[in-house]
Amino acid sequence: MSASANRGRGGAGATVVTSQKVAPGREEDYKRWQERVNRAVRVFDGFEGTELYPPDSADDNQWVVVFRFSDVDRLSAWLGSAARRQLLDDGHDLFEGEPSQEVLHGGQPAQEAVTAVVSHTVRPGREQDFERWQDKVLKAQQKYPGFMGSELFAPVEGIQDRWVVVFRFDTREHLDQWLQSDVRRKLLDEGRDSVADYDVREIASAFSGWFRFGEGEQAGVPPNWKQAMSVLLALYPTVMVLNLTVGRGLTHADVPGYLGLFISNVLSVAILTWLLMPLVVNRALAFWLAPDRPRSRRTDLAGAAVVAVCYAALLVVFGFTV
Known part of the structure; x- marks a missing residue:
């Protein structure tokens, strides 16, 4: 499959990827709380679907939730709604630390094979340097086995100020090979001048489109x-x-x-x-x-x-x- 790189700034679709570490022993409580969230978001205009990705191991216990909307305005209405704020208050004690989230405006759904979502805090005035650095990272990724594509999402005004990169590999082994490579570590060192910090999350599912449970959504x-x-x-x-x-x-x-x-x-x-x-x-x-x-x-x-x-x-x- 040929590699691709897209700038995820256009298009109507909007996605929010939330990563949250559930407190030990609270997994069943969290699932019930997440189902309440799923029921609440369904009534909002523009809602298209949600996916819940359990952690790969109990030691990690990092759960990833993806919400998809038809456009960024409708997604913003959900993110800023009183219903969501109340749900976050109700579920606050279920998590260790604050959940993190990235908003992706346009682009392709972050759900093909094994996907990594990397968010970056770019130093003010270094945006062009960051984009040139990302182009260099992409060229290196394309040489690794199993690479399927990459998308760069600019900050969404009024919602988040972090840049987000979504890239996909055909297997977890190939993704890990890239993430743990000396080439990537060297590139990260080169990018420190323009990037203040970054965070990586993985979304893995080989046949996810064939496994749907629940009405109108993929509950994991x-x-x-x-x-x-x-x-x-x-x-x-x-x-x-x-x-x-x-x-x-x-x-x-x-x-x-x-x-x-x-x-x-x-x-x-x-x-x-x-x-x-x-x-x-x-x-x-x-x-x-x-x-x-x-x-x-x-x-x-x-x-x-x-x-x-x-x-x-x-x-x-x-x-x-x-």
Whole structure:
């Protein structure tokens, strides 16, 4: 995939990314509080969706929430509303320290593969130096494996004065390779003249668009290993059935192999996106997949066992069919 760099200053869409460290032992209280926030924001004009990203580990306990609005004015109305201020007051004791947030005006949704959101406090009068430095960072990023694109968001007047950079990699391993690289550390040292401080947060989900729980929103995503197992459970029978039906029909019709494969891929993606994942897999495995359900090792093992049994059953069925 080709790398890209965009200036996220135009466009109608507006997004706020909030990072908040939940106090130990208050995770369930936080989830209930966050659901109250989700219900409150739905009634505001221009609201388009929200995502909740749980931490990768209990030690981190840093939760990331993304709210999307149709434009920055409607987002500003939510951020400055009395309803939100009351909710923040009600949930104040759930957090360690103050939550941080970045407002992104325009650009692409910060939700592809593994995404890092980096906010910068730029020294007054050094904005052009900062942009030139960011161009240098982008050129270095483009040389790293898995880099998918980067966007630079200027401050939003009246809401925040920090610059925000959103960049994406295809896997967490590739993102970490960049974040921990000597090249990046050297660039950070070079940028200290124009940047007073910065903060990094990661948003990770490999198949997040296929895992939606709740009405009109994505209330979070399950761990990547559950996503991969679930996608395979839906993908394998889809591909097999298409090969046995559409694939044979295209072969008999002398359709070229490359074109037949493209048609089959289009059909399989459509079936997974609008049929099998939302209507079958997510519902049948909600006890195991839904992020807001209580998690335990027993539940994780039970869900994995159910999926493994389904794998075996599918192999037996198609073994007799082919």
